[in-house]
Amino acid sequence: MEELFDFQKANSQRFLDELLDLLRIPSVSADSNFKDDVLKTAKFIKDKLIDAGADNVEICPTDGYPIVYGDKIIDPNLPTVCVYGHYDVQPPDPLDLWDSGPFDPVIKKTDLHPQGAIFARGSCDDKGQMYMHIKAFESMIANNSLPCNVKFMIEGEEEVGSPSLGPFIRANADKFACDVILVSDTGMIANDVPSVTSGLRGLSYVEVEVTGPNRDLHSGIYGGAVANPINVLSKMIASLHDDNGHITIDGFYDDVEVVSDEERSEMNKAPFSLEDYKSHLDIEAVQGELGYTTLERTSIRPTLDVNGIWGGYIGEGAKTVLPSKAYAKISMRLVPNQGAQKITELFQKHFEKIAPASVKVKVTPHHGGEPVVTPTNGIAYQAADKAYQATFGKKAIPQRSGGSIPIVAMFEEVLGVKTILMGFGLDSDAIHSPNEHFGLFNYYKGIETIPYFYKYFADLSQK
Ligand code: BES
Ligand code: MN
Ligand code: MN
Secondary structure, three states: OHHHHHHHHHOHHHHHHHHHHHHOOOOEOOOHHHHHHHHHHHHHHHHHHHHHOOEEEEEEOOOOOOEEEEEEOOOOOOOEEEEEEEOOEOOOOOHHHOOOOOOOOEEEOOOOOOOOEEEOOOOOOOHHHHHHHHHHHHHHHHOOOOOOEEEEEEEOOHHHOOOOHHHHHHHOOOOOOOOEEEEOOOEOOEOOEOEEEEEEOEEEEEEEEEEOOOOOEEOOOOEOOEOOHHHHHHHHHHOOEOOOOOEOOOOOOOOOOOOOHHHHHHHOOOOOOHHHHHHHHOOOOOOOOOOOOHHHHOOOOOEEEEEEEEEOOOOOOOOOEEOOEEEEEEEEEEOOOOOHHHHHHHHHHHHHHHOOOOOEEEEEEEEEEOOEEOOOOOHHHHHHHHHHHHHHOOOOEEEEOOOOOOHHHHHHHHHOOOEEEOOOEOHHHOOOOOOOEEEHHHHHHHHHHHHHHHHHHHHHHHO
């Protein structure tokens, strides 16, 4: 391991420069204007996998953006780690809230990142974290110290719900045969508190359309007598939570896993300061479901949030109009054992039921994904824990995350393989927001820690 670190130290500037180049390509999967850039990013990853020493590197076409594959099979009798990551990013807007260009990475110090952080869209989610794996792999190859087989599965559609990866792994299950899937696309508790993400929430995402009259009307001539779809939609949305913060959709909680009191008290021992949490967000008070702590509300409890709402006149000045239509995008985060499809159907039924006769409603489902809990007792967890002990000098804390990576449930369903989520970002790194960043400490610590995971996973597999 000593030699491996020497190699990493000697190459640290290049490791950073390459990541900065990767961050300069605007691989926004949601916006077709960026199509050429997304494809260029796949090519970049392919080239870097080849340079790092991977074999069988290819850009696998799909109906959407391609999946970059590469592997190194040193001995079929050894275990195989399959690394999953994504090279696409979220749209950067609102652009005016960035302090520097989203695709012009700059390094700046922050309170939580005194050694500096890279500010750019995708720096943390997930280009920076995915690239740590390619550099860790390169280091192991360069030092002839790769202790097991590796496969890379890097996709370009995670931020739009991975529509092509599911069918691709179903059709190519043999290609991805492995013993564990290793993912760095989540966070850790703090730079001195390493943690393994032990669960992810699922997702049901819908768009609703409320239609009142067949055209926009003069709000003076008709106002008061004809339903205003924005007023109606607002009231419908408000009714989706009761005063205790419970979701009012019939059957919504039916399948929710009941977490034992012991587990809940264990969970609440994780380092967390409500005061810091509030002050980082500039809020006076938190809000959520009665009877649960902030840590529980963002991990073991399901939620419903409006992500966007629009309709009517939003231009300059005032226009007196009673709009014909109003819209909203609504996401529900799901916990074990809720099913995305079932929740979407319950939402649809409920939304149609509560609509007054004065409007028509249409509910269109978007992508979804199932929740997952990853084991904290298997060898993958032990290997990760030992890896963190080696580089942070501390045992890892298992913590369920509130975010979603829908493909993780598919890995288990289709490949029958469990995932280990070794995230190196911080919740405060502003992923999906303006000024997303990723600590240099986190980037290099990831590159350092990953080879230990390989080593311990290979060791523990032999036993
Ligand atoms: N990497 C995130 C998920 C994440 C972030 C999980 C931090 C845990 C901690 C991923 O790229 C993501 O943004 N997922 C989306 C869902 C997807 C279907 C668009 C999400 O969670 O909103
Ligand atoms: Mn991600
Ligand atoms: Mn994301």
